[in-house]
Amino acid sequence: MKRYDYIIAGSGLAGLSLAYYINQSILRNKSILIIDKEAKTKNDRTWCFWEKGDNHAFDPIVFRSWKQVYFYGAKGFAKALDLGDYSYKWIRGIDFYNFVLTDLRTNPNITFLTATIERIRDTANGGFVITDEGQFMADYVFDSVTPLKLDNPQRHNMLQHFKGWEITTPQAAFDPSCPTMMDYRVEQNGVGVRFGYVLPIDTHRALVEYTLFSDKLLQPAEYDAELHTYIRDYLKIEDFSIEDEEFGVIPMTDEPADDKNLKYVIRIGTTGGYVKASTGYAFSRTQRSTQLLVGQLLTAGVPLRQKKTIRQFFKGLMDSTFLNVLLYGRHPGKNVFTRLYKRNPTPRLLAFLDEDTRLVDDLRIMSTVPLVAFTRGMIHALVKRI
Structure with a gap:
C-alpha cells in the first residue's frame, strides 16, 4: 500500500483550489495524490462571485467581469446596481480546470488517479482511502467527496438547484455591459424563492439560468418549461438556439461538518462547510478556506480546528x-x-x-x-x- 504526505479526495473546486495553493508554496515538495472518479474535461459548471481588485490567483481566467448588475425585484422594483469597489466575475468550469491542472502537472510530486472512492477512514496511522483501483494512506486526507447527511432535525436544509442554457439569438438581445444577477419577476409557486439569471457573452449570446431555493427538486421537464417561459415572457426572446446547458444542485444547510472525531481526515468543500448556508455561494469562501488551510500547514505543520467565536x-x-x-x-x-x-x-x-x-x-x-x-x-x- 503506497503512502503519501497528502491525499486530496475529489478534484472539484475545493480539491483543485487546495492543490493549487499547495503547489504555490514550499509544500509542493510533498508527495500528493489527487483522486477523482472522472477527468475534468467538460465545462460542467459556472462560478460567479464578487471581489475587490484584480490581483487574484484566478483573474487570468475570468471569462467576464462587470461593475454593475441588474436586479428585478418585487412590486416593480428594478435597478442597475452599482457595485462600488467590487467586480462581479464569471469563471467557467473548464477554464478553471485547465488552468489549475496545467499548473499542477508541472510538479512531479503530484500524482493523479482516476478512480471511484469507496471509503475514507481516519486511522491511528493516518488517513486511509479505499478505491476501486487500490488502497492508499496519507498523513492527511483532504476529503471533499463525503456527502453531508442533511438529516439533522435541529438544523435547516434546503437546496439551491438550477438549470441553465447558453443560447444564441439571431437578433441582438443582450446587454454585455451588465448581467442580470437576480430576476424575481418569475412566478414563485410556493415556499422558497425562484429567480432568473442572465450572464451575457455578447449581444447575441448569453447563459440564461432558472434557479430555485427550496427543499425539493423539480422534475427534469419542469426546468425546461420554466426556462422557456422566462426567456419568452421576461427576456422577450422568441427565436433562439441552445448551444450548451448545465444543471446543478448545491446544499444550503447550517448543518455543521461531521468531523469532530477526525484527526487525519480533513473535510473541505461542501462537506467542510465552505458553501454559505443562506445563499449557496461557494467560490470566494472556498478560496479563503483553502488558503487558510495551506497557511496552517506551513506555519503549524498540521490543520487546526477553528474555535467558534x-x-x-x-x-x-x-x-x-x-x-x-x-x-x-x-x-x-x-x-x-x-x-x-x-x-x-x-x-x-x-x-x-x-x-x-x-x-x-x-x-x-x-x-x-x-x-x-x-x-x-x-x-x-x-x-x-x-
Missing part, C-alpha cells in the same frame, strides 16, 4: 434565521431580497454576504428585513438547536 456564532445564526424564514414560508423570499437590495448600498450588502462586515453594518442590514418574520425565524432556529 461569538462573531462566527452570530453570522451562523443569521444564516440559520434566513433559511428558517424561507423554509417555513414566514415571508415571501422575493420580498426579502428586494428589501435587502432596495434599502442597502450594494457594496455593503455584498460585504455582508461575503462575511466581511463589522457588527454595526450587520445590524444595519438586518434592520431592513421583515423584522417580525425574522424574529420568529431566529427564535425557532435557537429552539431547534436547544
